[in-house]
Amino acid sequence: MAPKVREGDAVVALSGKWVSWAHTAMAYSAFVGALVTGLALHYQKIVQNEYYGYPQEWFPSVSATIGDRYPERAVFQFFIAMTSGPRLALVFLWYTLTARPSAPLPKIIAGVGVFRTLSCGGWTYVTSTDDHGWHDIFMISYLVATLPWTLGCLALSPNNPKAVRYRKILAGSFFGTLVPLVYYFIQHKVHKVPGAYTIYAFYEWALILFDVGFDAVTALDFDGFELVVRDVNGSSRGKSQQVADAVLQKEKDKPIGNVFGAQFLWAEVLDAAADVYNGFVFWSMLTSLGLTVWYFPLWHMGISGYEAIVMCTASPFLLMNASIRSLVIQNVRLVHLLSLSGLLAYLVKTPEYRLFSVGFGVAMSCLAWTATWYAERAQLRRLESRILAWSIGLIASSVAKFAFQTNNPIWPIMHAENGGWNKMGLLLAALAIARSTRTVTDNRGGIDLADRPRTSPFFASLGLAGLLFGLHSLLSDSSTMILWVWEGFPVRGPIAANGVLTHAAMAVGILAGIFSKGSFSNWVNLLLAGVGAYMVTSYHNWFGYIGALLLAVTLMALITPLVTSAVRHGPVTFGLGFLIYNILVLAHVWVVAYAFVPGGPLMREHTDWVMTATVVFLGAGVYASPRADSINTKRTRSGKTAPSQLVSYYTYVLLAIQLIALATSYLRFPTNDYAPYHAEDKVITAGIWTIHFTLDNDMWSSERRMRDLIKELEIDVIGLLESDLQRIIMGNRDSTQYLAEELGMYVDYGPGPDKHTWGSALLSKFPILNSTHHLLPSPVGELAPAIHATLDAYGELVDVVVFHSGQEEDAEDRRLQSEYLAKLMKGSPRPLILMSYLVTKPKEGVYNTYVGEKSGMKDIDPSDWDRWCEYILYKGIRRSGYARVSRSTITDTELQVGKFVVGQPESSNERISEEQVPKGLRFPSLFRGQGVRDHRYHVFDEPRYFV
Numbered sequence: 001m002a003p004k005v006r007e008g009d010a011v012v013a014l015s016g017k018w019v020s021w022a023h024t025a026m027a028y029s030a031f032v033g034a035l036v037t038g039l040a041l042h043y044q045k046i047v048q049n050e051y052y053g054y055p056q057e058w059f060p061s062v063s064a065t066i067g068d069r070y071p072e073r074a075v076f077q078f079f080i081a082m083t084s085g086p087r088l089a090l091v092f093l094w095y096t097l098t099a100r101p102s103a104p105l106p107k108i109i110a111g112v113g114v115f116r117t118l119s120c121g122g123w124t125y126v127t128s129t130d131d132h133g134w135h136d137i138f139m140i141s142y143l144v145a146t147l148p149w150t151l152g153c154l155a156l157s158p159n160n161p162k163a164v165r166y167r168k169i170l171a172g173s174f175f176g177t178l179v180p181l182v183y184y185f186i187q188h189k190v191h192k193v194p195g196a197y198t199i200y201a202f203y204e205w206a207l208i209l210f211d212v213g214f215d216a217v218t219a220l221d222f223d224g225f226e227l228v229v230r231d232v233n234g235s236s237r238g239k240s241q242q243v244a245d246a247v248l249q250k251e252k253d254k255p256i257g258n259v260f261g262a263q264f265l266w267a268e269v270l271d272a273a274a275d276v277y278n279g280f281v282f283w284s285m286l287t288s289l290g291l292t293v294w295y296f297p298l299w300h301m302g303i304s305g306y307e308a309i310v311m312c313t314a315s316p317f318l319l320m321n322a323s324i325r326s327l328v329i330q331n332v333r334l335v336h337l338l339s340l341s342g343l344l345a346y347l348v349k350t351p352e353y354r355l356f357s358v359g360f361g362v363a364m365s366c367l368a369w370t371a372t373w374y375a376e377r378a379q380l381r382r383l384e385s386r387i388l389a390w391s392i393g394l395i396a397s398s399v400a401k402f403a404f405q406t407n408n409p410i411w412p413i414m415h416a417e418n419g420g421w422n423k424m425g426l427l428l429a430a431l432a433i434a435r436s437t438r439t440v441t442d443n444r445g446g447i448d449l450a451d452r453p454r455t456s457p458f459f460a461s462l463g464l465a466g467l468l469f470g471l472h473s474l475l476s477d478s479s480t481m482i483l484w485v486w487e488g489f490p491v492r493g494p495i496a497a498n499g500v501l502t503h504a505a506m507a508v509g510i511l512a513g514i515f516s517k518g519s520f521s522n523w524v525n526l527l528l529a530g531v532g533a534y535m536v537t538s539y540h541n542w543f544g545y546i547g548a549l550l551l552a553v554t555l556m557a558l559i560t561p562l563v564t565s566a567v568r569h570g571p572v573t574f575g576l577g578f579l580i581y582n583i584l585v586l587a588h589v590w591v592v593a594y595a596f597v598p599g600g601p602l603m604r605e606h607t608d609w610v611m612t613a614t615v616v617f618l619g620a621g622v623y624a625s626p627r628a629d630s631i632n633t634k635r636t637r638s639g640k641t642a643p644s645q646l647v648s649y650y651t652y653v654l655l656a657i658q659l660i661a662l663a664t665s666y667l668r669f670p671t672n673d674y675a676p677y678h679a680e681d682k683v684i685t686a687g688i689w690t691i692h693f694t695l696d697n698d699m700w701s702s703e704r705r706m707r708d709l710i711k712e713l714e715i716d717v718i719g720l721l722e723s724d725l726q727r728i729i730m731g732n733r734d735s736t737q738y739l740a741e742e743l744g745m746y747v748d749y750g751p752g753p754d755k756h757t758w759g760s761a762l763l764s765k766f767p768i769l770n771s772t773h774h775l776l777p778s779p780v781g782e783l784a785p786a787i788h789a790t791l792d793a794y795g796e797l798v799d800v801v802v803f804h805s806g807q808e809e810d811a812e813d814r815r816l817q818s819e820y821l822a823k824l825m826k827g828s829p830r831p832l833i834l835m836s837y838l839v840t841k842p843k844e845g846v847y848n849t850y851v852g853e854k855s856g857m858k859d860i861d862p863s864d865w866d867r868w869c870e871y872i873l874y875k876g877i878r879r880s881g882y883a884r885v886s887r888s889t890i891t892d893t894e895l896q897v898g899k900f901v902v903g904q905p906e907s908s909n910e911r912i913s914e915e916q917v918p919k920g921l922r923f924p925s926l927f928r929g930q931g932v933r934d935h936r937y938h939v940f941d942e943p944r945y946f947v
Contacts, residue, residue: 031205049061052194062204094113177207180199184203281429288342290727325371340426344357346422385650390563405668461574465576466584466614466615467559488787507654513558526554526622535550536548674746684900686715707738720735723750740763755783760803768791769790771787772787777813787802821855843862857875858875862909880917883944923943
């Protein structure tokens with residue numbers, strides 16, 4: 001039977017543009033309908049936030065509008081359901097329009113479009129009230145998917161000038177709106193500025209308009225489609241030119257063109273991911289070396305002898321021997337596998353043997369990477385790909401620390417009990433080595449005469465040393481330079497969650513290194529690195545952080561030329577480079593540990609010297625790097641096609657890592673809605689604890705155990721001493737980030753790592769209205785840090801001071817410090833609590849300066865004669881209780897805790913029994929008797945209470 005409809009006839013013909021218009025109409029109806037309904041029925045309720053209501057706030061945010069209130073939520077969900085059909089049809093038509101044989105990008109973007117649609121349904125129908133965790137996961141997934149969707153649509157746009165122009169305007173507006181959006185959100189959340197949330201709301205609504213409008217532009221492209229389905233213009237057959245085609249044609253002989261036009265193969269993606277993971281493992285082990293070494297001088301209170309193992313990084317010296325070099329290159333997979341002893345070290349319980357295991361792993365890893373680079377020296381493109389993987393591995397390591405609040409989950413100080421992912425990390429490392437070491441070239445012919453180095457290996461070694469030190473000391477953790485520029489409250493600069501900006505700057509530096517090569521670019525990068533180093537060293541807050549970002553970009557951009565130069569100068573360059581790097585590491589410790597090391601006073605507080613040396617060494621490396629014409633000649637000889645395609649896969653991996661960092665930043669942004677434990681009784685439970693750099697007695701990271709004890713003691717305000725961990729030797733960590741986020745507390749990190757102290761930090765359930773950092777007089781010994789902060793405690797202003805004095809040997813330092821602090825406390829017109837480390841016996845020496853008329857302060861318990869280090873003092877507030885809690889094996893110092901009642905005057909030292917104390921003022925009974933986890937009330941065996 002003949003068909004009723006001939007081929008080519010249209011039974012129903014509907015222009016494809018109506019799919020776009022239907023999607024636009026339904027999406028806008030969902031948001032506008034919910035907004036109109038909310039304004040009409042619940043205006044004052046939906047403009048109310050946790051801090052202010054009408055009239056300070058007078059326009060609702062998107063989340064408040066479409067949230068849990070009926071009927072707004074029902075209106076929104078109804079129209080979003082109606083949007084889903086046109087949305088999926090829009091994604092399908094876009095794929096049909098852009099798909100071409102052997103072109104993977106349209107398939108990827110179509111997959112992203114479907115994923116984005118499903119995630120939208122997730123956060124629409126699973127509200128934060130239903131399940132806050134899943135709501136956030138769906139929301140973050142949607143936001144993260146918006147970036148590749150937008151960029152992919154721009155790249156695949158048909159050559160329709162009007163549509164391309166609208167897309168660029170809307171995409172630029174969307175991403176440009178994010179800057180003021182984040183700014184006003186911080187003004188609202190952190191600074192609690194009245195009206196800031198209303199302005200934030202307008203930017204949030206603008207994002208919705210731009211987001212939906214971006215997809216509405218497809219109506220201009222779908223006008224040539226009829227839903228029969230019949231393509232009347234042939235657009236889906238690949239005849240029309242895309243934006244990507246125009247870029248590729250224009251840039252075909254440039255690096256960006258090679259990357260943009262690369263063929264997509266999943267096997268190559270796995271190869272790139274394996275290479276990057278190997279780089280991640282290298283940086284994870286290198287950053288753990290100093291941390292495991294630090295345990296020993298920490299407990300010896302001076303040089304222990306174990307510090308010598310840092311020289312294991314100089315293992316590339318072995319490659320100077322031709323026989324060893326040949327053996328290592330031919331068995332590079334085995335050497336990589338031997339390096340995994342650094343990851344297996346977590347199984348070793350004895351600290352000394354664990355250190356040896358880490359040292360051996362780092363030595364093997366340095367040897368394996370140097371051998372791999374040296375073996376690829378005749379294949380410049382392959383060499384650059386290996387260096388690129390190593391560079392991205394650094395970002396991956398930093399992002400992992402960002403996600404785990406500055407602890408790397410595969411470090412040997414981690415295990416399952418404190419959040420380690422050691423087994424997973426080890427398994428992935430073995431698989432990555434098996435894949436990435438399948439192809440390593442062994443160039444036995446050496447370097448061509450035309451490409452011989454112009455200088456001695458010494459200059460290249462200096463460059464490598466400066467590069468390694470800069471990367472390790474400043475970029476191995478995203479919060480390091482943020483804390484360099486931190487100055488306390490009110491917040492005037494970046495916070496830890498802004499670490500994603502550091503990661504973005506690092507990625508920009510890598511891309512700049514890929515797409516801009518040559519000696520001129522290297523000298524420009526060196527100049528900019530010097531400017532950035534000066535800014536981050538000399539300035540604070542956002543201006544100083546801009547310098548930090550500039551330094552991050554330029555350091556990453558210099559990796560490829562400086563490592564390539566080191567390879568050309570031979571293996572001796574790496575051995576010497578790591579040796580000089582170790583000297584820089586020691587110098588960077590000497591600036592703060594000057595009181596405990598030989599020759600320390602010479603380097604006292606001279607971070608500026610270390611930073612200057614780093615930049616000068618980078619300059620020596622740039623001077624020793626090959627000329628641009630030499631590199632181009634070498635690149636021509638080694639071929640252009642396959643290696644440039646490899647770069648595209650590393651770029652995909654880099655983008656994926658950046659998306660993880662972006663999602664982590666969203667999850668880690670502080671909520672600033674914290675509440676004290678016993679608000680009904682207006683109690684402040686304050687504590688002081690010397691945390692020994694959060695390494696416990698058995699060399700395990702102790703943050704989780706600290707968190708549990710602080711939480712169970714219901715501490716509202718706590719001072720932490722020996723808390724500055726932002727140095728190579730301490731792992732470039734910040735334990736206050738984990739504690740603040742897990743316990744729900746505001747945090748002032750205290751004087752930053754550029755202030756050369758051992759650290760003092762403040763965590764508070766109460767808003768910190770203002771905080772000032774002090775470096776007390778220390779003419780001889782170590783610097784004494786202090787934080788003076790004003791808290792909003794139940795509507796009243798209460799001052800707190802966290803302070804660590806000098807050592808017993810430095811009597812004059814301690815005298816000057818006591819007079820300085822006494823004057824500071826005496827001058828405060830508000831109630832004040834001092835949480836301190838004083839190094840004195842009760843009622844002797846400088847104790848009488850801290851307590852008495854000079855300071856106006858009182859001792860929390862004058863009858864407690866068994867103290868030397870930790871003291872809690874107070875004035876102008878009622879002290880109701882005092883307890884001393886044993887440390888277990890977390891640190892070497894107990895935790896002291898006091899309870900104070902806001903709004904009540906000081907009382908006598910008369911003690912009362914616990915039965916006479918209201919329940920809200922009592923200490924937890926959990927720690928009576930034998931206590932829990934070896935934490936118990938000790939010295940008095942119970943808390944003390946006062947009238």
